[in-house]
Amino acid sequence: MAPIAYKNTRVLWEDHMKQRLTYLGFFLTPFIPVIFYVVSAGTGYDAYALSIVFGVYAFVLVCNQFYLASQPAFLLKLLSAKQVRTLHSTSPLLLLALGGTHALLKLNVGFTLSTTQAVIGLLAFVLFFVGILSALMLFANTILTKRMAFAAIRTNVMTKGGLTHQKARAMHNLMVPTGLLVLAHVVLASTSDFTYNPWGMSMLVLWMVYSLLSYLNYRLSGRKRRGT
Amino acid sequence: MKKQLTIVLLIALTLPLTAQIVPSASVDPKVDGIFSNQEYPVVEQLRGMTMGYALSGDGQTLHFALQAPTKGWVSIGLGSNRMQGAHIVIGFDALTSQTISEETGRGHSHSPSRDKIVKQQAIKESGNTTTLEFSVPASLYAGGSELRMILAYGTRDDLRSKHSTYASHTIPFTK
Numbered sequence: 001m002a003p004i005a006y007k008n009t010r011v012l013w014e015d016h017m018k019q020r021l022t023y024l025g026f027f028l029t030p031f032i033p034v035i036f037y038v039v040s041a042g043t044g045y046d047a048y049a050l051s052i053v054f055g056v057y058a059f060v061l062v063c064n065q066f067y068l069a070s071q072p073a074f075l076l077k078l079l080s081a082k083q084v085r086t087l088h089s090t091s092p093l094l095l096l097a098l099g100g101t102h103a104l105l106k107l108n109v110g111f112t113l114s115t116t117q118a119v120i121g122l123l124a125f126v127l128f129f130v131g132i133l134s135a136l137m138l139f140a141n142t143i144l145t146k147r148m149a150f151a152a153i154r155t156n157v158m159t160k161g162g163l164t165h166q167k168a169r170a171m172h173n174l175m176v177p178t179g180l181l182v183l184a185h186v187v188l189a190s191t192s193d194f195t196y197n198p199w200g201m202s203m204l205v206l207w208m209v210y211s212l213l214s215y216l217n218y219r220l221s222g223r224k225r226r227g228t
Numbered sequence: 229m230k231k232q233l234t235i236v237l238l239i240a241l242t243l244p245l246t247a248q249i250v251p252s253a254s255v256d257p258k259v260d261g262i263f264s265n266q267e268y269p270v271v272e273q274l275r276g277m278t279m280g281y282a283l284s285g286d287g288q289t290l291h292f293a294l295q296a297p298t299k300g301w302v303s304i305g306l307g308s309n310r311m312q313g314a315h316i317v318i319g320f321d322a323l324t325s326q327t328i329s330e331e332t333g334r335g336h337s338h339s340p341s342r343d344k345i346v347k348q349q350a351i352k353e354s355g356n357t358t359t360l361e362f363s364v365p366a367s368l369y370a371g372g373s374e375l376r377m378i379l380a381y382g383t384r385d386d387l388r389s390k391h392s393t394y395a396s397h398t399i400p401f402t403k
Binding site for chain 1: 312332334336337340
């Protein structure tokens with residue numbers, strides 16, 4: 001019995017380490033394009049550089065949202081389906097905080113909402129805010145869901161809005177065009193100029209395209225298969 | 229009395245320094261958006277652009293002019309050989325209206341500057357060329373041994389589109 005018990009403990013420990021490393025990778029990998037962006041901008045350490053850090057990090061989180069929503073088999077080997085869903089439902093809060101700070105820092109150093117690129121960014125932020133808030137209110141399973149008062153509000157909103165769980169989830173797909181909007185915002189940024197920053201820019205565009213395609217593939221063909 | 233004397237001495241020492249950083253024109257350039265012959269004692273050709281600069285007769289003002297082969301925006305950035313950190317004076321002549329803005333270079337972009345240093349400014353489009361002229365207090369840049377700058381122009385009448393040509397240049401001070 002002893003060797004089996006030892007093995008089980010080791011397997012558990014290995015799983016635990018794998019999960020830790022996966023979370024670490026999830027939150028550290030956005031720094032790879034961040035480094036490319038900051039170095040290519042050559043700004044030094046100032047508010048503008050910080051705005052780049054927050055903006056690029058937030059964008060990678062947006063891409064990750066689509067990737068997480070596609071329930072990738074690779075990730076499901078490392079984390080449980082519940083953990084993937086939890087990551088998908090909690091990281092938007094970080095995304096909003098980073099996106100909002102990015103915008104405030106840009107405004108602080110004198111940038112204005114006078115360009116198409118900035119307006120697209122604002123629009124994407126507002127749509128993400130509404131999308132995330134409505135998901136939180138209507139169908140996401142969070143710590144709030146277990147509270148009676150919140151459940152009552154949710155039921156009330158769903159009834160008055162004539163919504164079903166399926167309809168609310170379908171509405172959440174509006175995040176896909178919003179993802180394309182934020183991609184346009186990033187591509188139009190001066191820091192994404194291919195001449196100065198080919199690697200950083202390519203990373204972000206490819207990661208967004210791959211994440212969106214993964215999600216579309218999941219929605220169109222893979223949902224049932226992966227669910228089993 | 230001693231303090232006042234020190235201040236007078238410091239000013240007296242500073243004046244000749246600022247007065248020598250770049251050549252002066254016999255007559256101070258007229259900031260009117262027209263790059264006239266002999267208006268600037270130093271004229272440089274940089275990637276199709278013509279730049280002139282001069283120190284005013286009293287040594288207090290630095291005059292700059294940039295003529296570029298464009299109907300769009302024209303710009304001079306002072307204090308750096310790249311956009312980051314440069315104090316950028318950028319403008320365009322939309323014929324019915326002229327726009328000139330002082331901006332701070334940030335990475336590969338720029339945003340309106342909080343510090344306004346330009347004393348006089350003018351921009352004029354004539355044929356296929358646009359000329360930007362402006363002046364700034366010489367004391368702002370007299371501290372070093374050179375003045376680094378960037379020059380650029382774009383094809384559109386705005387302040388945000390990317391340059392079509394740019395050049396960097398360093399003016400060595402003669403002091």
